[in-house]
Amino acid sequence: MSPTKGTANSLRSRRAVREESALGFGDGPGPLERFSPRRLTTWVGRQRFPLAAPTWPGTVVRPAPKHTLGVDYDTAWSRRYPVRLARAVVLDNITRPLARVVASPEIRGEDALVGLEAPVIFAANHASHLDTPLLLSCLPNRFRHRTIVAAAADYFFDRRWKAIAWSFFLAAIPIERAKVNRRSAAVAAELLEDEWNLVIFPEGGRSPDGWAQPFRGGAAYLAVRTGRPVVPVHLANTRHILPKGRTALRPTHTTVTFGQPLWPGEGEDSRKFSLRIEAAVAVLANEETTDWWTARKAAADGTTPSLQGPDVATWRRSWALEPHPGDRVETTGPNEDGLKPDSRRPTWPKRPS
Amino acid sequence: MKSLVLERNVARFAASRVASLIGSGRGAGVGPLRLLDATAPEPLGSDWFPVKVLLSGICGSDLATVDGRTSRYFEDMVSFPFVPGHEVVGVLESDGVDAHGQPLVAGTRVVIEPVLGCAPRAIEPRCPHCAEEHQGLCGNIAFGRLAPGLQTGFCTDTGGGWSEAGLMAHRSQLHAVPEGFSDRDAVMVEPTACAVHAALSADIHEGDTVAVLGAGTLGLATVAALNTLVRPETGHSLIVGAKHPAQRQQAARFGADMVVPPDQLARAVRRQSGSLVLGGRLTEGAHVVFDCVGTSESIAESLALLRPRGRVVLVGMPGRVSVDLAPLWHKELSITGAYAYGQETTIRSGAPRSARTFELAMEVVATHHLGELVTASYPLERYEEALAHAGAAGRRGATKIVFDLAKSGRNPSIRPDGKGTP
Amino acid sequence: MSPRPGFVLDVDSSTPPTLFWRGERFSLEKLPEGSRVIYAPEPLEPLKDPVAAIRHALTHPVGDQKPLPDLLFPGMKLTIAFDDISLPLPPMERPDIRQMVIEQVLDMAATAGVDDVELIVALALHRRMTEPELRHAIGDRVYDAFAPNGLLTQHDAEDPDALTHLGLTDQGEDVEINKRAAESDLLVYVNINLVAMDGGHKSVATGLASYKSLLHHHNPATMVASKSFMDQHRSELHSANWRMGRLIKESGVNIFQIETTLNNDTFPEAFSFLQKREWEWKARDRVNYLASAAALNRTPPRVARGIFHNIKAPHRMTSVQAGEVEAVHKITTENVWAQQGVEVEGQTDILTMGLPYISPYNVNSILNPILVACLGLGYFFNLYRGKPLVREGGVLIMTHPTTPDFNPVHHPSYIDFFEQVLTETTDPVVMSEQFEEAFATDPWYRHLYRTGHAYHGVHPFYMWYWCAHALNHLGAVIIVGGDAKTVHRLGFRSATTLTDALEMARDVVGPSPSLTHIHTPPILMADVK
Missing domain, CATH: 3.40.50.720 (NAD(P)-binding Rossmann-like Domain)
Incomplete structure (x- = not known):
C-alpha cells in the first residue's frame, strides 16, 4: 500500500467512524488498519458503549451484584451429555497423551480399585497444578469419565472464563478451601449420590514448600455424609514438572499410588476420619520412597514420616527437600530429626537453571 | 454587426438533432445556426419600416428549430436562410405608422406582431381570416411579395430578432410600447399574446x-x-x-x-x-x-x-x-x-368587447409585471450558452431568456431574481 | 423479581448514550448532563389464566349491569363490536385478546340459545381491516363461523342505511351510530385499552359513530381544550363522548362493556433491548443493537418497514372487567395507570422523543409525514396528566426520517392533504374552515373508505387536529434527521443532528435549558407534578 493510499484510507475510515459515532462506534482507526496485538488491545480498550459494556449512571443506585461466580457458579451445564462427550474426547486424546509425555506416570496400587463400586472419593496430596489432569489421566476408564474435581472457588472460579474452562476441561466444581461451605458441600454430596466420583485435595491448596499441609475435613465430611469410601492417592514428584516461577513444563518421572479404600467407621466423626486419610496418604508416600513392606512396618510402628515434614526452621524444611550434590539415593529410615535429606531427590538429573 | 442565421443544411440539421438528445438547446453548436456578419435587410416598400432590435426572446419553437426537432409540417412555411427571433422589442429607425394607422416617430419603441399574413404580403383581396383580423389563421403565408415564412423570424426577406442589423416590419405589425413598459415587459408581449389567445379560445x-x-x-x-x-x-x-x-x-x-x-x-x-x-x-x-x-x-x-x-x-x-x-x-x-393571435372577443362586465390580442396581452403584462419572467439576457456571441440556458430554463430557475442586441460583446447579465432592467 | 416502576434518570457523565427511535432505525445519542430520561415501568405480571379471568369478569359484572348469561335469551338480537387494527401496538402475538374475549361471549350466547348474532368492527373512520388482519384479531374459529355468512361486518360511517340517529345531546351534538348496534337487544363491546384515551363511552360513541356525529368532537376547538386527551377528566374530547354515551344509554341501547388492559411487554426477545434501560444492556443486547442498527442502516426503508411490521408484541393481558361502561372504565383506567404511570417532577424546556415506525394509523403501512406529526405532537406529547411535560413556549425535538412516503391504498386523502392543504396552511382552525368539508364529502375518498382499505377522507384533518394542543403550547418543533422539505411543509424546523437541534432550541428557550427525554415505546404516562 503506498503512503498516499494509506493516508486516504485512514482519512476515509476516520470520517466513516465519525459519522457512525452517533451509533456509538468508538473513534480512532479501526482494528485492522495496520494490525498489531498492542494496537488491538488499545483499540479494544478505547471502545465505548455499545461496543463496550455500559457504565452505570452515577445517579442510579446500583443493586448488589448477583453472585454467579466463585462458590455460586452453577456447573450443571458441564455435566450434560454433550459436554461430557466433548470433555471425554479432550481427556482421552489430548490430556492423557500429554500427561504421558510430561509426567510419564508410574501407576501403583491400581488393584486397590478393582471391584470397588462407584462412586468414590479420591483424596490426594497436592503439589502442582498438574496433579488434577495427571490424576484424571491415571484413573481407570470406568471412573475417569464420571469424575468431578473439587476446585478452589476463589482461584478457579473467580473469573467467568476460568469457571467455564475448568468446568469444561476438568468437570471442576467450586468449593471453599478454608471451611466446609454448606452449599458447595451439598452440591458435592448430591453429585456423589448421583454416582459421580469426586477428586478432592484435602490440603485445600497446593503445597507452598513441597511439604504437605494438614488435611482439611472436606473429603472426610463428604464420605461420612454420603457413606462412600475414600481412596487415598499419593502423587509423587509432580511439583518438579512446573516449578514455581517457571512457565515451561519440565518433563519428569512421576508416580501415582492408589491406596486401599477407606470406609468411614461406624460413628466415626469426620475429623478423625480425616486424620486416617492423611495417615493413609503418608503411608503411600513412604511406600513410594521405600517399599511396601517397609512402609507397612513403619505404619505399624507409627513411625511413618509425616507428610507435612519436620517442625523445624523454614530453610531446613526446604533444604531437606532439595537434592544435594553428591547425595546418593538411600533407602534407610529417617534420621533423628525425621528428615530424609535425599529421599525426594528427583530421578531426573537437575539441569543448571 | 452580427446576426444569427439559420441555413438549410441537412447534415447540420441531423447533427443538431443528435446533439439535442443531450439537452434542449444543445443543437446550437453543431446545428444549422451560424453567427455571421450581417447587413440590414433590403427595404421592402413604403409600408415597411426598419426596426433596430433591443431585446429578442428565445421561444420554445426557436429551440425546436435550432435542435432540428420541428415538425416537417413547417418545412414549406419558412424560407432559408433566415434570422430567427419573433419575440421582438425594438426602436423604429424611421418615422412610421402602426397597425391602427397612428403615426409613429423615429425612436419610438415598438413590439412586432410577427405573423406575415395577407397585409404584409400585399395580397388583395385578403383571405377571409385576415379580413376578420384573424391573421394567425392566414393561409397565404408562403405567397405574395415575400418569401415563404409564417412569421417574422422565419422569413428570409424580413430579417428577424436575433440580429444587430435590425429587421423590416410592416405597418400592420407595429405596436407602440405603452408608457411605463420596460424593454423586458415589452419583449413578453408576443408570448403573452399567444397565451391570451389560448385562454380566450378555450x-x-x-x-x-x-x-x-x-x-x-x-x-x-x-x-x-x-x-x-x-x-x-x-x-x-x-x-x-x-x-x-x-x-x-x-x-x-x-x-x-x-x-x-x-x-x-x-x-x-x-x-x-x-x-x-x-x-x-x-x-x-x-x-x-x-x-x-x-x-x-x-x-x-x-x-x-x-x-x-x-x-x-x-x-x-x-x-x-x-x-x-x-x-x-x-x-x-x-x-x-391555439396559435398566434388576431382579434379577440372578451366579455367584460357582461358585455362583449372586441380587441386585438396584442392589446389584451399588454394589459396582462402590465397587470402581472410579466417582464419579471425575463431572467437572463445574453449578447449574440454567446448564443450557444443562451440557447442551452433556455433549454434548461425551468431547472435553472429561469423562465424567459433573451438576446440583448444593444450590448453584444459584453458579458451576459443573469438575473435569477428577475429584478432590474437589462 | 416484581416489575420495577417507572423511573426518571438524571443523566450524568457516566450515563451511557440513550436510545432514540428513528422510524425504522434507531441510534444512541449522548444527552447533555443534567437531562432527564423517563423510562416506563417494567411489564406487569400478566393474568395467569386469562380465560378464567374473562369468564369471571363476564359473570361478575361491575356497575349497574347484570351478568352476561342473564342478559342472553333465545330469539334475542346480539351484536358484538370490537376495536379495530389500531390496537394494540404493535399487534399482539396470537391469540389476540379480542379473540379470547369474543370466544367466551359466543360460548355463553350459544349456551343461552341465541341465534341472531353479528360482529362489527368498530372502526369509526379508520380503514377497513383485511381478512388476515381480522383473522389475527378474532381468530380463525370466529372468523370462519361468521364472515362467510356476512355476519362479520365493518362499521361504515358513510352508509345512510346502516346508521340510526338517536337524538341530540344537551349541547346539541348529533348522536348517530351503527343501526344494527343500536337496534340490538344487547350490544357487547370488546375493548383493548392500550392508552388511557381508549375505551369508556368513546368505544361506542366514537367507534360506531357517523361522520356527522364525530364532527362535534373531532375538531380543533375540542382538541385544544383536551389537556390532555389521555386524561379523561381534563379532556373535552371525552366530555363530549360521555355526553353522547349517556344519550345512547338513555335511548335504550343496552351496552355490556368488556375492557381489557395489557402489560407493556412490547418487543420480542431479539428487540428486547429497545425496552431496557441502556446501562443494564447485557452483551447480548449490545450485540443485538449493533447488528440490527448496522443492518437497518443498510436496508431500504421498504424492506425495513416489512421487517418491523411483522413484529408481533408479546403483550399479555393484565386485567379484564366487564359490565356498565363507566364503572368498567374507571377500573380500566386505574389498571392502565398502574402499568404506564411515571411520576415526573416539574416541566422541562426541551422535550425530546424518538419516533418509532408505528402509530395507531399505520399498522402494516407507512408512517407518513402527517402521522409523524400526529405521533409526536398528538400522541407522545399528550402522554401526560396534570401539566404537559414541556413548558409552554418550550421546544419539542423528535427524531424521525420523515420522508414524503405515503401508502396510497391506506392513506389516499393524506397525499392530497400533504400536497394541497399543508402547502396552504398548517393552522388547524384555518384548514378546518377552508378544506375539511371538501375532503369529508369527496365521493372518491368515500368510495375508497367504504369499499377499499382507505382511511376516511377527513382523517388527515383529525390527525392534524390531534396536534392542535401541542401546536398551541409549543414554541418550536424540531425534527432531527428528517427530509428538510417535508419537515418545512409540516411547519417544523429541520436539524441534521441532535446537537444542532439543541443549539436551535436554545434560540427559543434560552441558553441553559432543561431537557427531558421520553423513552417510548413502551408507552408511559407522565404524571407531571
Whole structure:
C-alpha cells in the first residue's frame, strides 16, 4: 500500500467512524488498519458503549451484584451429555497423551480399585497444578469419565472464563478451601449420590514448600455424609514438572499410588476420619520412597514420616527437600530429626537453571 | 454587426438533432445556426419600416428549430436562410405608422406582431381570416411579395430578432410600447399574446375547473391571462402543475388557486372536481386543460384529466405524438390548438368587447409585471450558452431568456431574481 | 423479581448514550448532563389464566349491569363490536385478546340459545381491516363461523342505511351510530385499552359513530381544550363522548362493556433491548443493537418497514372487567395507570422523543409525514396528566426520517392533504374552515373508505387536529434527521443532528435549558407534578 493510499484510507475510515459515532462506534482507526496485538488491545480498550459494556449512571443506585461466580457458579451445564462427550474426547486424546509425555506416570496400587463400586472419593496430596489432569489421566476408564474435581472457588472460579474452562476441561466444581461451605458441600454430596466420583485435595491448596499441609475435613465430611469410601492417592514428584516461577513444563518421572479404600467407621466423626486419610496418604508416600513392606512396618510402628515434614526452621524444611550434590539415593529410615535429606531427590538429573 | 442565421443544411440539421438528445438547446453548436456578419435587410416598400432590435426572446419553437426537432409540417412555411427571433422589442429607425394607422416617430419603441399574413404580403383581396383580423389563421403565408415564412423570424426577406442589423416590419405589425413598459415587459408581449389567445379560445364557463400543465413562459403567461381576462367573468378554479419551485411561486403569484408538482396534478384535479377514478382516469375532472408542454405524455395526461366533453388546448407547439384516442372518442373530448393571435372577443362586465390580442396581452403584462419572467439576457456571441440556458430554463430557475442586441460583446447579465432592467 | 416502576434518570457523565427511535432505525445519542430520561415501568405480571379471568369478569359484572348469561335469551338480537387494527401496538402475538374475549361471549350466547348474532368492527373512520388482519384479531374459529355468512361486518360511517340517529345531546351534538348496534337487544363491546384515551363511552360513541356525529368532537376547538386527551377528566374530547354515551344509554341501547388492559411487554426477545434501560444492556443486547442498527442502516426503508411490521408484541393481558361502561372504565383506567404511570417532577424546556415506525394509523403501512406529526405532537406529547411535560413556549425535538412516503391504498386523502392543504396552511382552525368539508364529502375518498382499505377522507384533518394542543403550547418543533422539505411543509424546523437541534432550541428557550427525554415505546404516562 503506498503512503498516499494509506493516508486516504485512514482519512476515509476516520470520517466513516465519525459519522457512525452517533451509533456509538468508538473513534480512532479501526482494528485492522495496520494490525498489531498492542494496537488491538488499545483499540479494544478505547471502545465505548455499545461496543463496550455500559457504565452505570452515577445517579442510579446500583443493586448488589448477583453472585454467579466463585462458590455460586452453577456447573450443571458441564455435566450434560454433550459436554461430557466433548470433555471425554479432550481427556482421552489430548490430556492423557500429554500427561504421558510430561509426567510419564508410574501407576501403583491400581488393584486397590478393582471391584470397588462407584462412586468414590479420591483424596490426594497436592503439589502442582498438574496433579488434577495427571490424576484424571491415571484413573481407570470406568471412573475417569464420571469424575468431578473439587476446585478452589476463589482461584478457579473467580473469573467467568476460568469457571467455564475448568468446568469444561476438568468437570471442576467450586468449593471453599478454608471451611466446609454448606452449599458447595451439598452440591458435592448430591453429585456423589448421583454416582459421580469426586477428586478432592484435602490440603485445600497446593503445597507452598513441597511439604504437605494438614488435611482439611472436606473429603472426610463428604464420605461420612454420603457413606462412600475414600481412596487415598499419593502423587509423587509432580511439583518438579512446573516449578514455581517457571512457565515451561519440565518433563519428569512421576508416580501415582492408589491406596486401599477407606470406609468411614461406624460413628466415626469426620475429623478423625480425616486424620486416617492423611495417615493413609503418608503411608503411600513412604511406600513410594521405600517399599511396601517397609512402609507397612513403619505404619505399624507409627513411625511413618509425616507428610507435612519436620517442625523445624523454614530453610531446613526446604533444604531437606532439595537434592544435594553428591547425595546418593538411600533407602534407610529417617534420621533423628525425621528428615530424609535425599529421599525426594528427583530421578531426573537437575539441569543448571 | 452580427446576426444569427439559420441555413438549410441537412447534415447540420441531423447533427443538431443528435446533439439535442443531450439537452434542449444543445443543437446550437453543431446545428444549422451560424453567427455571421450581417447587413440590414433590403427595404421592402413604403409600408415597411426598419426596426433596430433591443431585446429578442428565445421561444420554445426557436429551440425546436435550432435542435432540428420541428415538425416537417413547417418545412414549406419558412424560407432559408433566415434570422430567427419573433419575440421582438425594438426602436423604429424611421418615422412610421402602426397597425391602427397612428403615426409613429423615429425612436419610438415598438413590439412586432410577427405573423406575415395577407397585409404584409400585399395580397388583395385578403383571405377571409385576415379580413376578420384573424391573421394567425392566414393561409397565404408562403405567397405574395415575400418569401415563404409564417412569421417574422422565419422569413428570409424580413430579417428577424436575433440580429444587430435590425429587421423590416410592416405597418400592420407595429405596436407602440405603452408608457411605463420596460424593454423586458415589452419583449413578453408576443408570448403573452399567444397565451391570451389560448385562454380566450378555450370557452371557459362559470365555476369550471381549469388545469394548466407546464409552467414555462407560455404556461405562466396562460395563468396570468386567465386570471386577468377570464376569471373575473367565470370565477373558474385554476390548478397548475409546475415542476420547479420558482415556477410554482410564480404561478401562485399570477393567480393559480393551487400549484402542485406535475405528478400531483391529477390528484389535485380529482379532488377539486370531486371525481372518482376509473382505470387511472378521472370520471369527471377538469373542464379545460391547457397543455403548455406539447408531448405525447402531456397530451395523454391532459386527456386523462378531462371530464366528458372537456377540452384540451394545446398552447405549446406539439410535434408528432402518439396518443390513445379512445378516451377522446368515449368521453367526447376535444383537442384544439391555439396559435398566434388576431382579434379577440372578451366579455367584460357582461358585455362583449372586441380587441386585438396584442392589446389584451399588454394589459396582462402590465397587470402581472410579466417582464419579471425575463431572467437572463445574453449578447449574440454567446448564443450557444443562451440557447442551452433556455433549454434548461425551468431547472435553472429561469423562465424567459433573451438576446440583448444593444450590448453584444459584453458579458451576459443573469438575473435569477428577475429584478432590474437589462 | 416484581416489575420495577417507572423511573426518571438524571443523566450524568457516566450515563451511557440513550436510545432514540428513528422510524425504522434507531441510534444512541449522548444527552447533555443534567437531562432527564423517563423510562416506563417494567411489564406487569400478566393474568395467569386469562380465560378464567374473562369468564369471571363476564359473570361478575361491575356497575349497574347484570351478568352476561342473564342478559342472553333465545330469539334475542346480539351484536358484538370490537376495536379495530389500531390496537394494540404493535399487534399482539396470537391469540389476540379480542379473540379470547369474543370466544367466551359466543360460548355463553350459544349456551343461552341465541341465534341472531353479528360482529362489527368498530372502526369509526379508520380503514377497513383485511381478512388476515381480522383473522389475527378474532381468530380463525370466529372468523370462519361468521364472515362467510356476512355476519362479520365493518362499521361504515358513510352508509345512510346502516346508521340510526338517536337524538341530540344537551349541547346539541348529533348522536348517530351503527343501526344494527343500536337496534340490538344487547350490544357487547370488546375493548383493548392500550392508552388511557381508549375505551369508556368513546368505544361506542366514537367507534360506531357517523361522520356527522364525530364532527362535534373531532375538531380543533375540542382538541385544544383536551389537556390532555389521555386524561379523561381534563379532556373535552371525552366530555363530549360521555355526553353522547349517556344519550345512547338513555335511548335504550343496552351496552355490556368488556375492557381489557395489557402489560407493556412490547418487543420480542431479539428487540428486547429497545425496552431496557441502556446501562443494564447485557452483551447480548449490545450485540443485538449493533447488528440490527448496522443492518437497518443498510436496508431500504421498504424492506425495513416489512421487517418491523411483522413484529408481533408479546403483550399479555393484565386485567379484564366487564359490565356498565363507566364503572368498567374507571377500573380500566386505574389498571392502565398502574402499568404506564411515571411520576415526573416539574416541566422541562426541551422535550425530546424518538419516533418509532408505528402509530395507531399505520399498522402494516407507512408512517407518513402527517402521522409523524400526529405521533409526536398528538400522541407522545399528550402522554401526560396534570401539566404537559414541556413548558409552554418550550421546544419539542423528535427524531424521525420523515420522508414524503405515503401508502396510497391506506392513506389516499393524506397525499392530497400533504400536497394541497399543508402547502396552504398548517393552522388547524384555518384548514378546518377552508378544506375539511371538501375532503369529508369527496365521493372518491368515500368510495375508497367504504369499499377499499382507505382511511376516511377527513382523517388527515383529525390527525392534524390531534396536534392542535401541542401546536398551541409549543414554541418550536424540531425534527432531527428528517427530509428538510417535508419537515418545512409540516411547519417544523429541520436539524441534521441532535446537537444542532439543541443549539436551535436554545434560540427559543434560552441558553441553559432543561431537557427531558421520553423513552417510548413502551408507552408511559407522565404524571407531571
